[in-house]
Amino acid sequence: DAKTTQPPSMDCAEGRAANLPCNHSTISGNEYVYWYRQIHSQGPQYIIHGLKNNETNEMASLIITEDRKSSTLILPHATLRDTAVYYCIVRVSGTYKYIFGTGTRLKVLA
Amino acid sequence: EAQVTQNPRYLITVTGKKLTVTCSQNMNHEYMSWYRQDPGLGLRQIYYSMNVEVTDKGDVPEGYKVSRKEKRNFPLILESPSPNQTSLYFCASSLGWGGSRNTGNSPLHFGNGTRLTVT
Numbered sequence: 001d002a003k004t005t006q007p008p009s010m011d012c013a014e015g016r017a018a019n020l021p022c023n024h025s026t027i028s029g030n031e032y033v034y035w036y037r038q039i040h041s042q043g044p045q046y047i048i049h050g051l052k053n054n055e056t057n058e059m060a061s062l063i064i065t066e067d068r069k070s071s072t073l074i075l076p077h078a079t080l081r082d083t084a085v086y087y088c089i090v091r092v093s094g095t096y097k098y099i100f101g102t103g104t105r106l107k108v109l110a
Numbered sequence: 111e112a113q114v115t116q117n118p119r120y121l122i123t124v125t126g127k128k129l130t131v132t133c134s135q136n137m138n139h140e141y142m143s144w145y146r147q148d149p150g151l152g153l154r155q156i157y158y159s160m161n162v163e164v165t166d167k168g169d170v171p172e173g174y175k176v177s178r179k180e181k182r183n184f185p186l187i188l189e190s191p192s193p194n195q196t197s198l199y200f201c202a203s204s205l206g207w208g209g210s211r212n213t214g215n216s217p218l219h220f221g222n223g224t225r226l227t228v229t
Contacts (some may be wrong), residue, residue, distance in 0.1 A: 034218075042223065096143075098153075102152050
């Protein structure tokens with residue numbers, strides 16, 4: 001099954017870029033990488049997704065390596081409100097199952 | 111406003127007393143799913159539904175039932191709740207798979223959660 005690996009925690013200074021890495025070495029060719037975040041115990045919030053090209057939206061940028069085995073979520077100017085758990089997930093090929101790992105707990109410091 | 115609505119937000123019940131957690135979406139999404147979240151275990155899928163009258167088991171279906179009689183609603187039913195079902199539950203929906211059964215990239219939209227305690 002597809003699996004993602006993320007560091008358990010990271011700190012980032014307010015106003016600086018937060019770069020959150022994710023390894024997904026078993027991803028298959030037609031599987032997308034999705035990023036979500038969860039603030040406290042609220043429902044996970046969708047951030048961005050991509051297949052193989054880099055993507056950018058109003059919230060973040062997603063950089064996917066050429067071999068697609070890893071990706072990085074970039075929050076360009078982190079604020080205190082970006083403190084959350086960030087999940088990198090893929091959908092298991094041929095199924096309707098998303099694999100959520102335990103995510104990265106990002107703490108933005110004032 | 112496009113949203114997934116779960117009710118109730120908090121529920122405390124006793125072992126064996128049947129309960130239903132409702133989930134409704136107003137985005138005309140085909141796909142809906144239920145997850146439970148427990149400390150250290152992340153989000154685990156309970157059941158999902160590809161469309162009306164089409165449901166299937168996820169990773170942890172034991173002790174749960176679902177139904178999809180209408181496109182917008184996907185209730186989660188606990189016929190005889192037990193303390194090990196104490197958890198935080200999330201409903202999610204997405205547009206569908208955009209064509210191919212094995213591809214598609216529509217993201218999931220989550221509700222705000224239901225915290226269930228079974229004593």
